[in-house]
Amino acid sequence: MHAFDVLGDPVRRRILEILAEDRHASGEIVAIVGQEFGITQSAISQHLKVLRDHGFATVQAEGPRRIYKIDPAPIVEVDQWLERFRFWEPKFEALAVEVKRGQRKRRK
Amino acid sequence: MHAFDVLGDPVRRRILEILAEDRHASGEIVAIVGQEFGITQSAISQHLKVLRDHGFATVQAEGPRRIYKIDPAPIVEVDQWLERFRFWEPKFEALAVEVKRGQRKRRK
DNA sequence: TCCTTATTTAAGTCTTTTCTTATATTAGTC
DNA sequence: GACTAATATAAGAAAAGACTTAAATAAGGA
Numbered sequence: 001m002h003a004f005d006v007l008g009d010p011v012r013r014r015i016l017e018i019l020a021e022d023r024h025a026s027g028e029i030v031a032i033v034g035q036e037f038g039i040t041q042s043a044i045s046q047h048l049k050v051l052r053d054h055g056f057a058t059v060q061a062e063g064p065r066r067i068y069k070i071d072p073a074p075i076v077e078v079d080q081w082l083e084r085f086r087f088w089e090p091k092f093e094a095l096a097v098e099v100k101r102g103q104r105k106r107r108k
Numbered sequence: 109m110h111a112f113d114v115l116g117d118p119v120r121r122r123i124l125e126i127l128a129e130d131r132h133a134s135g136e137i138v139a140i141v142g143q144e145f146g147i148t149q150s151a152i153s154q155h156l157k158v159l160r161d162h163g164f165a166t167v168q169a170e171g172p173r174r175i176y177k178i179d180p181a182p183i184v185e186v187d188q189w190l191e192r193f194r195f196w197e198p199k200f201e202a203l204a205v206e207v208k209r210g211q212r213k214r215r216k
Numbered sequence: 217t218c219c220t221t222a223t224t225t226a227a228g229t230c231t232t233t234t235c236t237t238a239t240a241t242t243a244g245t246c
Numbered sequence: 247g248a249c250t251a252a253t254a255t256a257a258g259a260a261a262a263g264a265c266t267t268a269a270a271t272a273a274g275g276a
Contacts, residue, residue, distance in 0.1 A: 001233095004121070008113035009234085013189070020192050026253060043235055045254055064243045064252045075193045081121070082190070084128050085183045109263090117264080134223060151265055153224055172222045172273045 003074040006054045011037055012047050019057060019070040026066045111182040114162045119145055120155050127165060127178040134174045 006012060014033055018024060026048060030041045048068060051057040055074045060067045114120060122141055126132060134156060138149045156176060159165040163182045168175045 002116055002118065004112055005116035005233095008110055008116045010110065011234090013112070017192065027251090030253090039234090040236065041253075042237080042255085046234080049254080061243090066253065070193070072193050075190060079187075079190055079194075082183060082187055084125065085178070085180055086187075113263090119264090135221090138223090147264090148266070149223080150225085150267080154264080157224080169273095174223065 001050070001054065003054060003056075003078050006050060006056060006074070007078065009047065009050075011039065011044070012051060012056075015044075015047060015051065016056060016070065019068055023067055023069045025062070026068060029068065109158070109162065111162060111164075111186050114158060114164060114182070115186065117155065117158075119147065119152070120159060120164075123152075123155060123159065124164060124178065127176055131175055131177045133170070134176060137176065 007016075011033060014036065015029055018029060018032060026045065029048070030044045033039075033044055034041065048057065048059075051068075052059060055071055057068050058071050060069065115124075119141060122144065123137055126137060126140060134153065137156070138152045141147075141152055142149060156165065156167075159176075160167060163179055165176045166179050168177065
Protein backbone atom coordinates (compact mmCIF):
# COMPACT_ATOMS: atom_id res chain seq x y z
CA MET A 1 0.00 0.00 0.00
CA HIS A 2 1.42 3.30 -1.11
CA ALA A 3 1.49 6.35 1.17
CA PHE A 4 -1.13 7.94 -1.07
CA ASP A 5 -3.44 5.00 -0.45
CA VAL A 6 -2.96 5.44 3.27
CA LEU A 7 -4.05 9.05 2.88
CA GLY A 8 -6.92 8.01 0.66
CA ASP A 9 -9.12 6.96 3.56
CA PRO A 10 -11.13 9.74 5.24
CA VAL A 11 -10.94 8.11 8.67
CA ARG A 12 -7.16 7.93 8.47
CA ARG A 13 -6.94 11.51 7.27
CA ARG A 14 -9.06 12.59 10.23
CA ILE A 15 -6.83 10.66 12.62
CA LEU A 16 -3.78 12.37 11.16
CA GLU A 17 -5.43 15.76 11.54
CA ILE A 18 -5.98 14.96 15.21
CA LEU A 19 -2.44 13.71 15.67
CA ALA A 20 -1.07 16.77 13.90
CA GLU A 21 -2.47 18.83 16.79
CA ASP A 22 -1.18 16.64 19.57
CA ARG A 23 -0.37 13.11 20.70
CA HIS A 24 -3.39 11.07 21.75
CA ALA A 25 -4.25 7.73 23.29
CA SER A 26 -6.03 5.25 21.05
CA GLY A 27 -9.14 5.62 23.18
CA GLU A 28 -9.23 9.37 22.69
CA ILE A 29 -9.03 8.96 18.96
CA VAL A 30 -11.78 6.36 19.13
CA ALA A 31 -13.96 8.79 21.08
CA ILE A 32 -13.62 11.51 18.47
CA VAL A 33 -13.46 9.59 15.22
CA GLY A 34 -15.83 6.84 16.23
CA GLN A 35 -18.52 9.36 16.88
CA GLU A 36 -17.82 11.37 13.75
CA PHE A 37 -17.82 8.41 11.40
CA GLY A 38 -20.06 6.03 13.29
CA ILE A 39 -17.60 3.15 13.27
CA THR A 40 -16.41 0.75 15.96
CA GLN A 41 -13.31 0.76 18.14
CA SER A 42 -12.08 -2.22 16.18
CA ALA A 43 -12.31 -0.41 12.87
CA ILE A 44 -10.33 2.51 14.24
CA SER A 45 -7.74 0.23 15.77
CA GLN A 46 -7.28 -1.29 12.34
CA HIS A 47 -6.78 2.14 10.81
CA LEU A 48 -4.22 2.93 13.49
CA LYS A 49 -2.41 -0.23 12.50
CA VAL A 50 -2.28 0.91 8.89
CA LEU A 51 -0.85 4.24 10.01
CA ARG A 52 1.75 2.45 12.15
CA ASP A 53 2.66 -0.06 9.48
CA HIS A 54 3.27 2.68 6.96
CA GLY A 55 5.24 4.92 9.25
CA PHE A 56 2.67 7.68 9.67
CA ALA A 57 2.49 7.19 13.43
CA THR A 58 4.47 5.71 16.27
CA VAL A 59 3.06 4.25 19.47
CA GLN A 60 4.24 4.33 23.00
CA ALA A 61 2.68 2.29 25.80
CA GLU A 62 1.67 4.25 28.88
CA GLY A 63 0.19 1.78 31.25
CA PRO A 64 -2.69 0.18 29.44
CA ARG A 65 -2.95 3.09 27.03
CA ARG A 66 -1.31 3.34 23.64
CA ILE A 67 -0.19 6.86 22.92
CA TYR A 68 -0.03 7.69 19.25
CA LYS A 69 2.24 10.34 17.85
CA ILE A 70 2.51 11.47 14.25
CA ASP A 71 5.61 10.69 12.23
CA PRO A 72 5.86 13.03 9.25
CA ALA A 73 8.38 10.98 7.25
CA PRO A 74 5.92 9.43 4.77
CA ILE A 75 4.13 12.74 4.42
CA VAL A 76 7.42 14.34 3.46
CA GLU A 77 7.83 11.63 0.85
CA VAL A 78 4.41 12.33 -0.59
CA ASP A 79 5.23 15.99 -0.53
CA GLN A 80 8.38 15.40 -2.49
CA TRP A 81 6.53 13.51 -5.19
CA LEU A 82 4.16 16.45 -5.42
CA GLU A 83 7.16 18.71 -5.90
CA ARG A 84 7.22 18.16 -9.65
CA PHE A 85 3.82 19.81 -10.02
CA ARG A 86 4.57 22.91 -8.06
CA PHE A 87 5.62 25.10 -10.93
CA TRP A 88 2.28 24.66 -12.67
CA GLU A 89 0.25 27.23 -10.81
CA PRO A 90 0.69 30.56 -9.08
CA LYS A 91 -1.21 28.89 -6.27
CA PHE A 92 1.87 26.86 -5.57
CA GLU A 93 4.00 29.93 -5.31
CA ALA A 94 1.52 31.31 -2.81
CA LEU A 95 1.88 28.09 -0.87
CA ALA A 96 5.64 28.40 -0.85
CA VAL A 97 5.33 31.79 0.81
CA GLU A 98 2.93 30.31 3.34
CA VAL A 99 5.37 27.58 4.20
CA LYS A 100 8.26 29.97 4.48
CA ARG A 101 6.26 32.17 6.85
CA GLY A 102 5.22 29.00 8.76
CA GLN A 103 7.13 28.33 11.97
CA ARG A 104 4.04 27.84 14.13
CA LYS A 105 4.05 26.32 17.60
CA ARG A 106 5.88 23.05 17.57
CA ARG A 107 5.36 20.02 19.76
CA LYS A 108 7.80 17.21 20.28
CA MET B 109 -13.19 8.84 -4.80
CA HIS B 110 -10.96 11.34 -3.04
CA ALA B 111 -8.03 13.05 -4.77
CA PHE B 112 -5.66 10.99 -2.60
CA ASP B 113 -7.23 7.80 -3.91
CA VAL B 114 -6.69 9.02 -7.44
CA LEU B 115 -3.02 9.49 -6.60
CA GLY B 116 -2.91 6.12 -4.88
CA ASP B 117 -2.65 4.19 -8.12
CA PRO B 118 0.88 3.83 -9.57
CA VAL B 119 -0.35 3.87 -13.15
CA ARG B 120 -2.16 7.15 -12.59
CA ARG B 121 0.86 8.63 -10.83
CA ARG B 122 3.00 7.66 -13.81
CA ILE B 123 0.54 9.24 -16.21
CA LEU B 124 0.61 12.45 -14.19
CA GLU B 125 4.40 12.42 -14.22
CA ILE B 126 4.27 12.20 -18.00
CA LEU B 127 1.66 14.92 -18.27
CA ALA B 128 3.66 17.13 -15.92
CA GLU B 129 6.37 17.20 -18.59
CA ASP B 130 4.10 17.91 -21.52
CA ARG B 131 0.71 17.36 -23.11
CA HIS B 132 0.27 13.98 -24.78
CA ALA B 133 -2.21 12.09 -26.87
CA SER B 134 -3.86 9.09 -25.23
CA GLY B 135 -1.98 6.79 -27.58
CA GLU B 136 1.37 8.21 -26.57
CA ILE B 137 0.57 7.61 -22.94
CA VAL B 138 -0.54 4.08 -23.77
CA ALA B 139 2.76 3.47 -25.58
CA ILE B 140 4.81 4.46 -22.54
CA VAL B 141 2.70 3.30 -19.63
CA GLY B 142 1.32 0.17 -21.28
CA GLN B 143 4.81 -1.09 -21.83
CA GLU B 144 6.02 -0.15 -18.36
CA PHE B 145 3.12 -1.74 -16.51
CA GLY B 146 2.12 -4.44 -18.97
CA ILE B 147 -1.52 -3.46 -19.12
CA THR B 148 -3.90 -2.95 -22.03
CA GLN B 149 -4.92 0.21 -23.84
CA SER B 150 -8.36 -0.17 -22.31
CA ALA B 151 -7.02 -0.20 -18.78
CA ILE B 152 -5.09 2.99 -19.42
CA SER B 153 -8.11 4.64 -21.01
CA GLN B 154 -10.01 3.87 -17.83
CA HIS B 155 -7.28 5.46 -15.74
CA LEU B 156 -7.42 8.52 -17.98
CA LYS B 157 -11.14 8.69 -17.32
CA VAL B 158 -10.53 8.70 -13.57
CA LEU B 159 -8.03 11.53 -14.02
CA ARG B 160 -10.55 13.47 -16.12
CA ASP B 161 -13.46 12.83 -13.79
CA HIS B 162 -11.51 14.08 -10.83
CA GLY B 163 -10.13 17.15 -12.52
CA PHE B 164 -6.50 16.05 -12.78
CA ALA B 165 -6.50 16.29 -16.57
CA THR B 166 -8.41 17.91 -19.38
CA VAL B 167 -8.84 16.55 -22.89
CA GLN B 168 -8.94 18.23 -26.22
CA ALA B 169 -9.86 16.43 -29.44
CA GLU B 170 -7.38 16.85 -32.27
CA GLY B 171 -8.75 14.87 -35.16
CA PRO B 172 -9.08 11.32 -33.90
CA ARG B 173 -6.59 11.96 -31.12
CA ARG B 174 -7.39 12.97 -27.58
CA ILE B 175 -4.78 15.30 -26.22
CA TYR B 176 -4.42 15.19 -22.46
CA LYS B 177 -3.17 18.10 -20.43
CA ILE B 178 -2.60 18.23 -16.72
CA ASP B 179 -4.82 20.36 -14.51
CA PRO B 180 -3.11 21.05 -11.21
CA ALA B 181 -6.22 22.14 -9.29
CA PRO B 182 -6.79 18.90 -7.36
CA ILE B 183 -3.09 18.59 -6.69
CA VAL B 184 -3.13 22.05 -5.16
CA GLU B 185 -6.01 20.91 -2.98
CA VAL B 186 -4.06 17.89 -1.81
CA ASP B 187 -1.11 20.13 -1.20
CA GLN B 188 -3.19 22.42 0.94
CA TRP B 189 -4.38 19.56 3.09
CA LEU B 190 -0.76 18.57 3.55
CA GLU B 191 -0.05 22.10 4.68
CA ARG B 192 -0.96 21.35 8.28
CA PHE B 193 1.93 18.90 8.58
CA ARG B 194 4.61 21.14 7.21
CA PHE B 195 5.82 22.54 10.49
CA TRP B 196 6.66 19.09 11.82
CA GLU B 197 10.05 18.62 10.23
CA PRO B 198 13.04 20.63 9.13
CA LYS B 199 12.66 18.66 5.90
CA PHE B 200 9.62 20.74 5.14
CA GLU B 201 11.54 23.94 5.60
CA ALA B 202 14.10 22.60 3.13
CA LEU B 203 11.27 21.92 0.73
CA ALA B 204 10.00 25.44 1.10
CA VAL B 205 13.37 26.75 -0.02
CA GLU B 206 13.28 24.36 -2.96
CA VAL B 207 9.90 25.62 -4.02
CA LYS B 208 10.88 29.22 -3.69
CA ARG B 209 13.95 28.59 -5.83
CA GLY B 210 11.75 26.67 -8.30
CA GLN B 211 10.53 28.64 -11.34
CA ARG B 212 11.51 26.03 -13.90
CA LYS B 213 10.51 26.03 -17.54
CA ARG B 214 6.78 26.32 -17.85
CA ARG B 215 4.53 24.95 -20.60
CA LYS B 216 1.02 26.05 -21.32
C1' DT C 217 -19.33 4.14 -48.41
C1' DC C 218 -16.01 1.00 -46.53
C1' DC C 219 -11.79 0.47 -44.00
C1' DT C 220 -8.45 1.73 -40.70
C1' DT C 221 -6.81 4.10 -36.73
C1' DA C 222 -7.56 6.12 -32.20
C1' DT C 223 -10.10 5.87 -28.40
C1' DT C 224 -13.92 4.97 -25.16
C1' DT C 225 -17.41 2.17 -22.95
C1' DA C 226 -19.69 -2.22 -21.29
C1' DA C 227 -19.68 -6.39 -18.83
C1' DG C 228 -17.74 -9.46 -15.99
C1' DT C 229 -13.88 -11.40 -12.91
C1' DC C 230 -10.52 -11.17 -9.36
C1' DT C 231 -8.34 -8.81 -5.60
C1' DT C 232 -8.08 -5.56 -2.02
C1' DT C 233 -10.09 -2.69 1.43
C1' DT C 234 -13.10 -1.62 5.11
C1' DC C 235 -16.11 -2.79 7.95
C1' DT C 236 -18.62 -6.01 11.74
C1' DT C 237 -18.77 -9.30 15.61
C1' DA C 238 -16.27 -12.19 18.46
C1' DT C 239 -12.15 -13.27 20.86
C1' DA C 240 -7.45 -12.45 22.71
C1' DT C 241 -4.03 -9.70 25.23
C1' DT C 242 -2.15 -6.85 28.70
C1' DA C 243 -2.05 -3.51 32.79
C1' DG C 244 -3.88 -2.18 36.90
C1' DT C 245 -6.95 -2.87 40.98
C1' DC C 246 -9.39 -5.38 44.65
C1' DG D 247 -5.65 -14.62 41.26
C1' DA D 248 -10.16 -12.65 39.45
C1' DC D 249 -12.20 -8.52 37.43
C1' DT D 250 -12.23 -4.43 34.69
C1' DA D 251 -10.53 -1.21 31.31
C1' DA D 252 -7.92 -0.30 27.10
C1' DT D 253 -6.57 -2.11 23.07
C1' DA D 254 -5.45 -5.38 19.40
C1' DT D 255 -6.33 -9.34 16.38
C1' DA D 256 -9.09 -12.99 13.77
C1' DA D 257 -12.53 -14.28 10.66
C1' DG D 258 -15.69 -13.33 7.49
C1' DA D 259 -19.11 -10.29 4.69
C1' DA D 260 -19.82 -6.49 1.62
C1' DA D 261 -18.18 -3.02 -1.32
C1' DA D 262 -14.87 -0.84 -4.24
C1' DG D 263 -11.05 -1.00 -7.53
C1' DA D 264 -8.29 -2.53 -11.37
C1' DC D 265 -8.00 -5.45 -14.73
C1' DT D 266 -9.57 -8.36 -19.07
C1' DT D 267 -12.05 -9.13 -23.59
C1' DA D 268 -15.48 -7.58 -26.60
C1' DA D 269 -18.14 -4.11 -28.66
C1' DA D 270 -19.14 0.83 -29.74
C1' DT D 271 -17.92 5.42 -31.56
C1' DA D 272 -15.78 8.81 -34.39
C1' DA D 273 -12.32 10.84 -37.78
C1' DG D 274 -9.90 10.50 -42.05
C1' DG D 275 -8.70 8.51 -46.31
C1' DA D 276 -9.17 5.22 -50.52
